[in-house]
Amino acid sequence: MKLIVRWMLLAAALLLVANLYGGVEVKSFGTALIAALVIGLFNALLRPILVLLTLPVTLLTVGLFLFVINAAMFYAAASVLGDFNVTGFGAALIGSLIYSLCSMVIDVAMERMFPDR
Template identity: 70%
Template sequence: MKLIVKWLLSAAALLCVAYLYQGVSVSSFGAALLAAFVIGLFNMVLRPVLVLLTLPVTLVTLGLFLFVINALMFWFAAGVLDGFYVRSFGAALLGSLIYSAFGIVIDSAVERLLFK
């Protein structure tokens, strides 16, 4: 149940990102659901591998390179899906930052309000 609620709220957050920032567009709520699923899947499977491979760069940049990895996951998801579009890497970077901020709020709200 918790996973489904977070997935639905993440899709809504993706729609909010598209509404707030014009570099990201989502055609429908169904496309947002699929995009949220793919972003979550990429973050679960690809992100740990990329973090491990880029560990020296991440250490040298004091962790700032993790923002680049998040943007890549966001951009890759847009690249493989129809209905979810990111204009450029810069748009992916800003869009992923906004989406991550929504994700933090969603995680906190779900933990506090729904599942005490």
């Protein structure tokens, strides 16, 4: 149940990103659900590999390069899906920042809604 609620909230967050920032476009809530799933899969499967491969650059930039990796995952998800569009890498960077902030708020809310025993 917790996973489904989090998925729905992340899809709503993606719609919020599209409404707040013009560089990100999501056609419908169904598209947002699929996009949230794809972003989650990319973050779970590809992001750890990219973080490991770019560790020297990440250390050199004191962790700021992780924002670029997040933007790359956001942009890659938009490239795979037809109804989820990002106008460019700069838009992906801003969109991923807003989406990450929403995700942090959702995680805090989920901890309060579904406390671990």
